[in-house]
Amino acid sequence: NAGVMQNPRHLVRRRGQEARLRCSPMKGHSHVYWYRQLPEEGLKFMVYLQKENIIDESGMPKERFSAEFPKEGPSILRIQQVVRGDSAAYFCASSPQPSGAYNEQFFGPGTRLTVL
Amino acid sequence: TQLLEQSPQFLSIQEGENLTVYCNSSSVFSSLQWYRQEPGEGPVLLVTVVTGGEVKKLKRLTFQFGDARKDSSLHITAAQPGDTGLYLCMRGGNQFYFGTGTSLTVIP
Numbered sequence: 001n002a003g004v005m006q007n008p009r010h011l012v013r014r015r016g017q018e019a020r021l022r023c024s025p026m027k028g029h030s031h032v033y034w035y036r037q038l039p040e041e042g043l044k045f046m047v048y049l050q051k052e053n054i055i056d057e058s059g060m061p062k063e064r065f066s067a068e069f070p071k072e073g074p075s076i077l078r079i080q081q082v083v084r085g086d087s088a089a090y091f092c093a094s095s096p097q098p099s100g101a102y103n104e105q106f107f108g109p110g111t112r113l114t115v116l
Numbered sequence: 117t118q119l120l121e122q123s124p125q126f127l128s129i130q131e132g133e134n135l136t137v138y139c140n141s142s143s144v145f146s147s148l149q150w151y152r153q154e155p156g157e158g159p160v161l162l163v164t165v166v167t168g169g170e171v172k173k174l175k176r177l178t179f180q181f182g183d184a185r186k187d188s189s190l191h192i193t194a195a196q197p198g199d200t201g202l203y204l205c206m207r208g209g210n211q212f213y214f215g216t217g218t219s220l221t222v223i224p
Contacts, residue, residue: 004158033212035212035214041216041217042204042214042215042216042217043159043204043214044214045211045212045213045214048212056210056212059212091158091159093158104149104161104164105149105161106161107151107158107159107160108158109156109157109158110156110157110158
């Protein structure tokens, strides 16, 4: 019973390149959440997706960041023209139910992005 | 901003000691989750509390939800080095806010 999978675990990019982070939710989960964690800080919500729909992107920067969760395949968080300030750990979580009172989410191991 | 403040921010204790960490907000929650995150890993769900005044126990960990559902505490009895990690609270509902975190180090 595989948990949430993220790849790559570590990603190094130079300023101006694109970063693509992948997340495969737990089997049977159709709700995916992306968070960003800066060193020594807590997790900041970025976006909530269901299959083929963005439900809440209130935490997503307005430029350079996009996310998708296609009908088939993993969820993708895409960062265009990366800058040093994008260096962080990016976590994906999934849940079997829509967000609600319980809102229990299961997290992947994260992708650590380093921008040189 | 639905700020969740956790205290203390950092805590370093000897093995065998007891400790309590807190999660506070000015807003009422429908529910609250506690997670533990170890270095280099994602957060792992420990417990969900829903009812005001609710107390839940998980081995040496005791979680309490405030009567007004604005705050919560986590008490660890006889801490062990395996308890080391970042403890995060998260509000339930359709807004996804984590607390600021408490970084716990238990020294053998």
